[in-house]
Amino acid sequence: MQTERRTLLKILSATALPLNSLQAAAQCAGTAPASDLANYKFVFFTPTEQTLLEALMEIIIPADDHSPGAKAARVPAFADLMISTGTDRARTAWKSGLAAFATAATNQPLEAVLAKAAAEETSPQSDLGRFFIDLKRMTIDGYYTSNTGINQEMGYIGNQHLKSAPGCEHPEHQP
Numbered sequence: 001m002q003t004e005r006r007t008l009l010k011i012l013s014a015t016a017l018p019l020n021s022l023q024a025a026a027q028c029a030g031t032a033p034a035s036d037l038a039n040y041k042f043v044f045f046t047p048t049e050q051t052l053l054e055a056l057m058e059i060i061i062p063a064d065d066h067s068p069g070a071k072a073a074r075v076p077a078f079a080d081l082m083i084s085t086g087t088d089r090a091r092t093a094w095k096s097g098l099a100a101f102a103t104a105a106t107n108q109p110l111e112a113v114l115a116k117a118a119a120e121e122t123s124p125q126s127d128l129g130r131f132f133i134d135l136k137r138m139t140i141d142g143y144y145t146s147n148t149g150i151n152q153e154m155g156y157i158g159n160q161h162l163k164s165a166p167g168c169e170h171p172e173h174q175p
Contacts, residue, residue, distance in 0.1 A: 037074040037077040037078060037081070037146075038074070040074065040077040040080070040081065042076075042077065042080045043080060043084045044080050044083050044084035044091065044094075045076070045079075045080050045083075045094075045098075048102075049095075049098050050076060050080070052098055052101060052102055052105075052110075053076045053079060053080075053098065054070075054071045054076045055110055056101065056110070056114060056135060056139075057069075057070035057071065057075050057076055057079070057135075057139045057142075058070050058071045059110070059111055059114050060114075060135070060136055060139045060140075061073075061075070061139055061140070061143050066152075066153065067148060067149075067152040067153040068148050068152070070139055070142070070143050072148060073142070073143050073146040073147075073148035073149055074142075074146060075138075075139055075142035075143050075146065076142075078138075078141075078142035078145070078146070079094075079138045079139075079142060082138065082142075093131065093134065094131075094134070096127070096131070097127070097128075097131030097134065097135065100127050100128050100131060101113060101114070101117075101128065101131070104128060113128070114132070116128070117129050117131070117132035118132055118136075120132065121133060121136070
């Protein structure tokens with residue numbers, strides 16, 4: 001039996017990692033684009049935080065006629081995986097940020113709270129504005145590395161041999 005190159009690289013890299021990193025790597029191995037985190041169990045966010053996170057991320061990347069939104073792409077699960085294996089500082093920031101959104105949403109609709117935070121994106125003045133930057137970044141990263149984002153939204157067909165490089169067809173790029 002011939003060992004595949006990727007399998008060999010996983011084995012070699014695993015010998016140099018501490019146990020915590022090995023657990024994260026094992027989890028990530030099951031989260032390749034084809035998996036869509038289908039069997040992922042939340043380990044960091046509480047069910048209430050998970051619901052809020054799903055709502056916020058779906059507002060940032062909603063479903064449309066072309067492709068599903070952030071929730072269907074399992075972006076909240078991606079965020080849970082990333083934050084649960086991240087630093088204490090990141091975990092604290094995400095708990096605080098979600099709590100701030102939950103508190104603000106008791107007085108006005110969540111969409112309005114998110115819009116107000118998004119308005120501060122270029123020059124954040126509040127905790128919500130600063131957290132919005134991380135929330136948006138995580139949403140985009142999770143979505144466009146998911147099967148839904150890369151294949152359905154972006155139309156990536158991947159690793160094909162092209163006999164020529166097609167030219168750009170945008171009118172503004174024509175001579």
